[in-house]
Each structure stands twice: as structure tokens, then as C-alpha cells.
Amino acid sequence: MGGGRYLAVVGGGGVHLDSNNSSPALAEAHRAPYSGVPMTQMADVTETLRTRLFPFPRPHLLSASDLDRPDVDALLDLADLFLEFGRQSAKSLDLLRGRTLINLFFENSTRTQGSFEIAGKRLGADVVNMAVGASSVAKGETLIDTAATLVAMRPDLLVVRHWGSGAADLLARKVQCAVINAGDGQHEHPTQALLDLLTLRRAFGDDVSSLSVAICGDIQHSRVARSNVALLQAMGCEVRLVGPPTLLPSEAARWGAPVFTDMIEGISGVDVVMMLRLQRERMNGAFVPSTREYFRFWGLDGEKLAHAAPGAKVMHPGPMNRGVEIESSIADDPAVSLISDQVEAGVALRMAVLASLAERMEAGQ
Numbered sequence: 603m604g605g606g607r608y609l610a611v612v613g614g615g616g617v618h619l620d621s622n623n624s625s626p627a628l629a630e631a632h633r634a635p636y637s638g639v640p641m642t643q644m645a646d647v648t649e650t651l652r653t654r655l656f657p658f659p660r661p662h663l664l665s666a667s668d669l670d671r672p673d674v675d676a677l678l679d680l681a682d683l684f685l686e687f688g689r690q691s692a693k694s695l696d697l698l699r700g701r702t703l704i705n706l707f708f709e710n711s712t713r714t715q716g717s718f719e720i721a722g723k724r725l726g727a728d729v730v731n732m733a734v735g736a737s738s739v740a741k742g743e744t745l746i747d748t749a750a751t752l753v754a755m756r757p758d759l760l761v762v763r764h765w766g767s768g769a770a771d772l773l774a775r776k777v778q779c780a781v782i783n784a785g786d787g788q789h790e791h792p793t794q795a796l797l798d799l800l801t802l803r804r805a806f807g808d809d810v811s812s813l814s815v816a817i818c819g820d821i822q823h824s825r826v827a828r829s830n831v832a833l834l835q836a837m838g839c840e841v842r843l844v845g846p847p848t849l850l851p852s853e854a855a856r857w858g859a860p861v862f863t864d865m866i867e868g869i870s871g872v873d874v875v876m877m878l879r880l881q882r883e884r885m886n887g888a889f890v891p892s893t894r895e896y897f898r899f900w901g902l903d904g905e906k907l908a909h910a911a912p913g914a915k916v917m918h919p920g921p922m923n924r925g926v927e928i929e930s931s932i933a934d935d936p937a938v939s940l941i942s943d944q945v946e947a948g949v950a951l952r953m954a955v956l957a958s959l960a961e962r963m964e965a966g967q
């Protein structure tokens with residue numbers, strides 16, 4: 603990236619960038635790693651964004667299976683633009699001006715809650731992080747009562763994380779706004795799967811159909827695994843499930859993915875090793891003998907990774923347990939680890955979801 607200058611103009615239509623470079627620079631910048639340099643040479647990304655906006659195909663985003671392949675491609679194309687937009691120093695848009703977004707998190711979160719907040723604010727929404735007493739009341743009553751309260755506040759977008767599988771779906775039936783599932787129990791985490799797919803597209807190219815992906819670890823309790831299996835298979839990827847027998851769901855055989863209980867066998871020759879967190883908060887009793895034992899057999903280190911395909915990449919949705927699920931030297935190696943890229947993709951992907959849901963509202967759908 604050279605020394606091009608830009609002028610940021612904030613007006614009714616949002617931020618516009620006048621560059622002294624023409625649009626080929628956009629294509630050039632498209633795949634560039636983050637340089638930390640605030641000035642870019644991109645043409646008017648904002649106008650490009652506006653032309654790419656489309657109404658979200660459904661009133662809510664509850665499951666990775668909600669979207670068919672053309673919708674996924676369109677959403678990720680849009681997210682790609684938001685990702686480049688997010689690398690500029692001026693990051694404000696007005697696509698959600700006047701809209702209210704409520705983050706309703708009944709479980710802890712750093713990445714998901716933070717990225718939805720940043721995404722909403724960058725799009726001009728009023729963002730409210732609602733404090734929820736997670737352990738005080740019974741699940742069903744809480745949700746129904748909460749839904750009634752939220753309806754009265756008239757939000758436009760409700761991002762919900764809850765420990766109960768099906769909670770987001772239940773809320774969507776009770777409120778009049780768009781509901782986005784930010785993780786419900788061990789059921790689904792659709793925006794995580796979409797941001798993982800965006801990360802893979804940027805690492806390997808837009809056609810991911812030839813990739814083989816091994817999802818490894820605590821699959822039993824993982825909503826990330828369930829959403830990723832559905833989405834990656836829909837995109838044509840080969841998906842493998844790898845984990846100790848105690849952490850493989852009994853219904854895994856019905857997911858259409860080969861199951862491996864030997865880590866080295868399971869990751870042999872794959873393009874992507876997707877590690878999962880041990881979901882201790884969802885475990886009743888001991889599913890693994892000890893974390894030391896777990897790391898020995900199931901933790902990703904250089905020796906095991908050497909069995910994957912040359913140039914294989916490593917992912918982890920976070921938060922990571924270093925030395926349990928993954929060795930630090932792998933997690934922190936920019937040559938193999940996509941973990942930071944996943945976080946950056948999370949903001950962009952969530953901007954694309956929010957903007958297209960708002961576009962659907964503007965269209966009166």
C-alpha cells in the first residue's frame with residue numbers, strides 16, 4: 603500500500619472516501635493483511651456497500667440452516683466489504699440510524715457481545731447492553747417476562763444469548779423485532795459459523811468447496827460445532843468430527859460427517875483444524891480424566907498438526923484454554939493461526955447481518 607491520501611466527508615449519506623487511487627486498489631486491498639495504517643487507498647467503499655445491500659431473506663437469524671447458499675454468498679460478499687471498511691480510520695455509517703439494538707446476554711461473552719456492540723455502533727444504531735441476572739429465575743418464566751418487557755421498549759433488533767437450547771426461537775415468537783441467535787445452549791451459534799466461513803474464504807479463496815475441515819474436541823456441548831457442520835457441509839466442504847468418545851454426541855453419526863476418536867487420524871491431510879473449547883459449564887460430571895490427559899491426546903500441538911495438509915490453518919472460536927485445547931505456539935503463530943482473523947471477521951459479518959436485516963425492515967418485509 604502506497605502513500606495515497608483520502609478525504610473523509612461526513613454527510614447525510616454517511617462517510618464518503620475520496621481517494622486519489624481508482625477502484626483497482628480496492629481489489630488489491632481486498633486480501634491485504636491488516637497493516638495498522640489508518641489511511642487506505644480504497645475508492646468509495648460506502649457507495650459500494652450501499653449498492654451491495656440486500657434485504658435479509660428471513661425476519662430472524664436463528665440457525666445456520668436458515669440461509670441457502672446464494673444468501674450465504676451474498677452475505678459474505680457484503681461482510682468482505684464491511685471488513686475492509688473497518689480497516690479505515692473513519693468507521694461510521696448511518697445505515698441503522700434511528701434503530702435500537704438490544705444485546706441480551708444471559709451467558710458470558712467477550713467476542714460476540716463486543717462485536718455486535720461495535721457492529722451496531724459503526725452502523726449508527728442506538729445499542730443497549732442489557733444487564734441480565736443470569737442465575738436468579740427459572741428459564742421459561744424469565745424469557746416470557748423478558749419478552750414482554752422488550753416488546754414494550756420497541757427495539758428493532760434483539761441479539762440474544764441464552765443457556766437454553768431453543769431460547770432464541772422462543773423469543774422470536776414473542777417479540778415484534780428481528781431476533782439474532784448469539785448462541786443458545788448447545789444448539790446453534792449461526793453468526794460464529796458465518797464468520798468462520800468468511801475467515802476461510804479470505805484465507806483460501808472464495809470457493810471453499812474443496813476444503814476438508816476437522817472439527818476437534820468437545821463436540822457434544824458445542825453450538826459452534828453444530829452450526830459449522832451445517833454451514834460447511836452446505837458449502838460443499840468435507841467435514842470430520844474428531845474427539846474423545848465421551849465428548850461426541852450420540853447422534854453424530856446422523857450429521858453426515860465421519861467421526862474419529864483418534865486425533866492424528868482425524869486431522870490427517872485436512873486443510874483446516876478447527877479446535878473447540880471444553881464447555882465445562884455444560885458438563886455434569888467429569889467427561890475427561892484431567893486437563894493434562896486431555897491435552898496429551900486431544901490438545902493441538904506442533905507434532906499433531908504436522909499430520910494435517912501442508913499449509914493447513916488452525917481456528918478456534920475462543921475463548922481458548924491454552925495448554926488444554928491448543929498449544930500457545932500454534933495459537934500465536936500467524937503462519938498457521940486464523941484466530942485473530944476470526945475476531946476481525948466477527949465484527950464485519952455482524953455488520954452485514956444487521957445491515958441486511960435493517961434493509962429488510964426498510965423494505966417493509
Ligand code: CP
Nearest residue numbers: 711712713714919920
Ligand atoms: N466465540 C464466542 O462465542 O466467544 P464469546 O463467548 O466470547 O462470545
